Amino acid sequence: MAGVVVRDVEKAFGSVKVIHGINVDIADGEFVVLVGPSGCGKSTLLRMIAGLEEITSGSIWIGGRQVNNVPPKDRDVAMVFQNYALYPHMTVYDNMAFSLKLRKADKAVIDERVRKAAEILNLSDYLQRYPRQLSGGQRQRVAMGRAIVRDPQVFLFDEPLSNLDAKLRVQMRTEIKALHQRLKTTTIYVTHDQIEAMTMADRIVVMHDGVVEQIGTPLELYDRPANLFVAGFIGSPAMNFIAGTVSRNGSDAWVEAGQGVRLPLPADAPAEAGRQVIYGIRPEHLMLANGSDGVPARVEVVEPTGAETQVFVEMAGTQVTAVFTERHPFRSGERIALSPRLDCVHLFDAETGRHL
C-alpha cells in the first residue's frame, strides 16, 4: 500500500488546457473522492495517476516513487472503469485471473486469490459465467474482483456506479466502503455525484474547471465551504443563495435583499456595512417563524418525501428551498415566515465568491 502525491500537475490536450496545476496529498490507506461536475478534469486526473494519460507538467508520486514516465502496468495500480471493461470472451474466473496469469503466477496461487476475491464479492457461484450473463451489479463486482486479486498499492475507481440503477447504486456504495474498510488499500474514487462523495470519502477533493476548489472531510466541506461553488455543489437539496448588501445598525446586522427583505446576520458577521454579498443558508437551517419574526415567504410547491418535506418558496424575489421534518399543512400560495439559524448562515463575497 502507498500514498499518492500529486504536485503541480497540469494537462493540456493540444492547446486546450484542462487541468491547471493541481496539488493533492493522499495518505496511505485513505479513501479520497474526486468530485465535480462533468468536464472538471477529475477523470483526466485519475487517468494520469493510472498512467493512461500523459502528464503535461508537474509530477505524480505513488509510494514515494515518481511515476511520470512509468507505464501503467508497472505502477501497481488497479482501476475499475465506468463501463467495467470486462473481457467479454473470458469467464468471470479468467477475467479476475488475467493479470496474475500475465505475471506468470503459480496456478495454485491464482486459484486461491481468485476464489478468495470471489468470496468477498459474493461471486463464487458465477465464476464460470461470461460477463454477458451477469447483471450490472455483478459485472461491477467482477471489475472490483479483478482489481482485488492483484493486491495493488492503489485502487482507482472511475465513476463505477453511474451505470447502475438508483437502488443498486446505494447498495454498491456501501459494499465499496465496506471493502475499503476491510482491505485498507489507498483508494481514489471519481464521481460527479456529491452524495456518493459525502457517504464514502475520508476526504473529498472538489474540482471545477480544472482546479481544486477545496479539499476536506465531508463534514468540513458541508459546514465550511470555501466558496460559492463548493457551497452549491455539496449538499442536497442545494444551499440557497440570495444576493444583497450588508447593513448594520448598532449591534444589529442584516443583509438587505430585494423587495426590502431583511435577512438576519449574527452581530459578529465578518462583513462591513455596504458590502455586496451572497447570503447562503442550507434548506434545513430555515425554521418556521411566528408571524412578523421571520422573513416573509410565499409557498410555491410542496414536495413530501415521507421522512421530510421540501418546500419551495419565493423569498426576496429568489426561489428558496426549505426542508422540514415536521409535517406542516402548507398550501400553494400561502404566506409564511421563515427564520434562518444565525449560526448556520454563510456569507460569500459577491465578486470573488470566497467565503467570508
Added chain:
Amino acid sequence: MATVLKPQSVSPRLATLSRILDHPTVLSVIFMLPAASILLLFLTYPLGLGIWMGFTDVRIGRPGVFIGLENYISLWYDGVFWLSVFNTLLYTTVATVLKFGLGLWLALLLNHSLPFKAFIRAIVLLPYIIPTVLSAIAFWWIYDAQFSIISWSLERLGLIDRYIDFLGDPWNARWSLIAANVWRGIPFVAICLLAGLQTISPSLYEAAALDGANAWQRFRHVTVPMLMPILSIVLTFSVLFTFTDFQLIYAITRGGPMNATHLMATLAFQRAIPGGQLGEGAAIATAMIPFLVFATVFSYYGLQRRKWQQGAADD
C-alpha cells in the same frame, strides 16, 4: 356513453378471408413471395439447370441426352481438370493467407492515429473500386514480357540481366496471378477488419495495460478474440470469392501457359463456351460445389456465435 360493439355486417366469406390473411404464417409466406420468386428464378433455376446439364451431352446448338456420370468419369481421367483443381486450391489458399496477413496488418496500421487518416483509408479502397478488368489489363502490362515495368526497374537497378517471363512460365504465371488477386482483395479484408477493430472498446486495452499486458499480449488476448467473429465472416466470403475467381485469370492469362493457370471456373467456361461442350463445362462447374459447400459448412461452424457472445441465458 357506452357504445355497443355490434358484429360488423360483412359476408361470412369476406370474414373468413380476412381471418386467413391475418394469420402470421400466411402473411409471412405472402410477404416472402416476391423475394423468393426472384431467388428461385435467377438462382435456383440456373443452378438446377447447370447440375442437370452436367449429366447430359448437350452442346451449343444441339440439345443433349442424359448420359449419367459419363462427363464426370471422363473428367476423372482428365489431367487438365486435375491441374485446374490443384491451381484453384493453390490460388485460394495462398491468396487468402496473404490477403488476411496483409489486410490485418493494414487494418491495425489504419486503426492507429495516422496523419491524413481519412485520405489514406480512401486510397486503400482504390484497388477495390477499379473495375476488375481494368486492373487486370494494368497487371497484364505490368507482367508483359517486353514492357514490364518490374523487369525494367529491376534491370535498371542492376538486379537482373534479362526480362522476367512473368506470364510465359507456369510457376511465374501462377505467382503473378496470386499477386494480382491479393492486390485486389486486400482492401475488402482491411476495411472489414478495420470496422471490427473500431468496435473494440478502448477501455479494454486500458484495462489490459493496467493488468500488465504488453503490446503483443494486448493483441493476443484482446484484439484477436474480439476480432474473431468478423474475421470468420470475412474469411468465408474471401474464400468463396477467390475460389470462384474468373475475371482476373481470364483477362490476364486465359488459363495459359499450357493450362498452368486454369482455375475450375475458367476451365468450365473454356470447355463450355469457346469449346462448345456445354455438358462437360457444366460438370466442371458442378464439381466446384462440394468444395464450396465444404468451405461454407466449415465457416458455418466457425461462425457459430461463441458462448461469450450469447445473451444472458444460463449455461
